[in-house]
Amino acid sequence: MLRDFAATATIAATLLAGAAAWAEPIRIDVIERQVVPPPILSNLIAPPEDLGLAGAELGLADIQATGRFTGTNYQLTETRVAPEAAFLPAVQALLAEGARLLVVKAPAADLLELADLPEAAGAVIFNIAVPDDALRGTECRPNLLHTTPSLAMRADALAQFALKKRWTRLALLEGPNPEDAAFAAALRGAVAKFGLTLAGETGWAFDADMRRVASEEVPAFTQGLPDHDLLVVADERGDFGRYIAYNTWLPRPVAGSEGIMPLGFSAAVENWGAAQLQGRFREIAGRGMEAPDFAAWAALAAIGETVTRTGDPAPAALRAYLLSDEFRLSGFLGTPLSFRDWDGQMRQPVPLVTERAVVMTAPLEGFLHEFSELDTLGQDRPGTACTRFGDAR
Template identity: 55%
Template sequence: MIRTRSLAAAFAALLALAPSARADPLALRVGWLEARAARPPVLSNLDPAPEDLGLAGARLGLADNAASGRFLGQRFALSEVVIPPGEDPLAPARALLSETGLLVVSAPAATLTAIADLPEAEGALIFNAAAPEADLRGAGCRANVLHVFPSLAMRADALMQFLAARRWTELAMIEGTHEGDAEWAGALAAAARKFGLRIRGREVWDHASADIRRLAGQEAPLFTQNLPAHDVLLVADEQGDFARWMMFNTWEPRLFAGSEGLVPSAWTPQAEQWGASQLQSRFRALAGRDMRPEDYAAWAALRAVGEAATRAVSAEPGRLRAYMLGPEFELAGFKGRPLSFRAWNGQLRQPIPLAHPRGLVAMAPLEGFLHQRNEMDTLGQDAPESACRAFEGGNG
């Protein structure tokens, strides 16, 4: 009986201290703004983009926030706006900003920047959930934008750490001609230099007239025959246009990495450790499919809002931003290490999985790649390298 009374008293004291005891619960509304871009035609329909790509992750993040918010006296809501290709995104963005100062944006880089520069976005907090371009985190950064999607440099550095650790130092590269291929190839080349690897040959696949699905056994050997000797063949084919048919059809038997083979990404269905299996299961129950990198980024944005609101006890975007960029913010991201935001450019620090279609190979940063503050800052631009000036020189 004494034990029962003690537990009851402790529980009553906990309830008295909890935020749910407040008369006015904390209410947060987050806006989801998706500006869809027209995708170029590709040869394969094996990997169609889901209609709810990204949005399903935001919905799971909302559900996770609501689960903890019921006890903590918080209410979360999500306003969803999806803009078809070719339509102006700025008017819907203004309307959404009139409802909330918290936006998760899935849009091309130029659209994201235009939204961030709206007068209505002054004082808002915007999360970039899809654009990987370096300039958004560099000279083109905006103080009201935090990046939950990893940069191309983070993904490329993760891959090059792995290749350097394996001492596969001699590389060749083939890049496509679709939007994004050249920038991904540039990020891979920069990361190779950073970690002391050599790209000995670099070619562009521009055989638009060749149906590589039928002619891979003829085209790929000829195309790769004159590449210099290399350990690994890098491919920059972000649309999935040609690289999958080149595997096992090259002149020399070589490993593939980049956009095909061993792929660095924000998230992979092959992740199972650190509670990732549970996150995957909950996502499948909600969306009926595997979680993709865009889904993970959107989920992380919603969870970052929920975590910051709980700790800062505020729904005000400015206070949430200040807390997220501070040293106390941590987000459990199911990747083995707590996630946090870089104070100098607003990028979410996060481990990068390296996986092939049947399994997880490694999680970067790898052991041995050291940093004076945080080993995750070995992925992507570090503070001394950053051209971002909107964050007032933060180095946290």
Template identity: 35%
Template sequence: MRSWILLLIIATSLMNHALAASFHLAIVTASNAEESNRGRSFAGIQTRVERPVRRAVELALFESKTSFEAFGIVPELQVVDIDAKRSLKDQLKAIHSNALIILDLPKPEFIETAKLLDERGQTTVNVRHPDIDLRDTLCLPSLYHTIPSERMYFDALGQFLIYRGWRKVLVVHGPTDKDRLRTQILERSLKKFGANISDFREFTLSHHPDDRDKNKPEFLTGDASYDVVAVIDSSKDFGRYIQYSTRRARPVVGDVGLTPAGWHRTLERYGAPQLNERYQSFDQENSLPASEAMSDEEFAAWSAVKLITNSLGTIDAISETLDPRKILAHPDTQVDLYKGTRGSIRRWNNQLRQPILLATGDAVVAVAPMPKFLHPKHYVDTLGLDEPESRCKLR
């Protein structure tokens, strides 16, 4: 009897090997792009880091090894580093037509590449940009977003403030177009959940004494009544001085203090510590240099791969190659995100619905959606652009 079982296992293994299907996966980067991936302050302090997502992709593939073996799938990872001096169309031809393509690019290159690949019907994933326009006005059928949108982040923050009873908000924001746009998005989120904005104050990075009303937190936050200060500072430079320097003793949220996040190293529930541990041990086992904690962008890339590999046994998408389009477009596709609720795709704009963490530097304080914020179809859809307000209507 045992010999028959052994023969069956061997035969199944040989059959899977003989009928092996390929899972083509590509990461498109632009290592020489002009956009800097490191922010630095006047004193040379590193304030912002954007790391490549390849490590997280490789971890997701490693975790899926058993599933690949069971279904006779061979993963093939390809990295395409775009050279601005060469034809973009020609460089993208090297990518298999059925590949899952993760776009790890600055926004201008991202949009150009996503449009070209959409024309070819190839499946792409946004793992870096939370910008609303990519999900609302760009609205490409083959483009999916596993990084949370800016609205999802700010809606989570707005829910938390109302939940805590901090309804009067002083908004302090930067002078750049990006900061002003993000401030408008924050304003919509705060009003959506019933918060009141006490005032908007714009800071400047100037150190001139005549600008002290705009460059010193104690002056910038004076002459107003508020429960909390919300900071919009994409540079991550000025905002680090706000905490403990406000005129009134109030909590600080937004880009500093309590911040919304897609992932955090200190989440202690839902199996999250095990994922963080696997991320660190994966470096050691594969002789990679020790990494910092997984970022939102890396978590988004990991999620993109796991959306595919978690669905291998439930959705028929395997022939000679694995077709990621069939999986991502299927209404039953879900993924365990280790945040208490399984992730799934919003049909109207291809956004991965997911909880948002509210965290300080060393603790997750809450997981949004917060209690009492209800939705008629899916409670996570209280975060971000809901179908009725979205201009993108893919399905």
């Protein structure tokens, strides 16, 4: 299914001297690999069908507005690949048509297969959904950038918050799914990185309907955990975590996948002009902006910012500028966004949010870094396992 959104631009040379006007629009492809969601204990809150895609549409509207003054046209092509359809032939067809700027919402395996295609070697691919640390480490690719925070960034944000609150003894409750194990591993790494103590941990061991028995089962289940200041939950599918708060044996705050959540973005983010971003997004989507929406918006905004500053829409030139010290993107999070030139990860603050409010935004005051305080979140240059990305400096 394809939908095209084309900008009708005018030239205003007085506002950007030397800006080039392209006869053909700059093509940006948004690709979603649809997946059948796994069963969970409660389907009370289903994810929006346009999650991520709506953010791309807002991003297009924003860069179109600038393009009208610079004589730049943009065209957004949206492709959804059904769960039963083959992914690679679909993206190969787009590459054969000339697609080179790809904003992709797909599982890690599909992302890597796309990045490894010979015809995608000269493309720039933005990952807007997969937080796996391996994609920024041993499985990094030179044509793959990430506008969604890594698991390590989210875990480090939560560890900074815990340390700031002097909640130094943590307990971990890990779900049974692979994504839960990955987040739990990132949390353990953050505990070690910031000198916290993991007092105890346990795995979720129930498959019952917690809507009926949470008040009976959860207290007994958590009774065996040693004394702790903060209970951290790794439940990335939203399966059981919602039943943990206020049912634990010890009255302790809950964080991680539930409670105080470190997220790339949230409908609760309002400071630094984000209220205006949220308002424009609600006009398009009829809901609040979530992390994949923001990641897609950031990818489009980064493309638009680069083309405006450099006057060159070629993928190689775009990649080089994105990874340079000159690139900065105003991202409504209090600090300009940029990209790490050792693994392609977008540097960004990580809001720590509840369902309706921002508690704090990491990096927190006092966590310093010789280059950028944003590099206190996630994998820094000295410890990176990425050897295939290349250094743009």
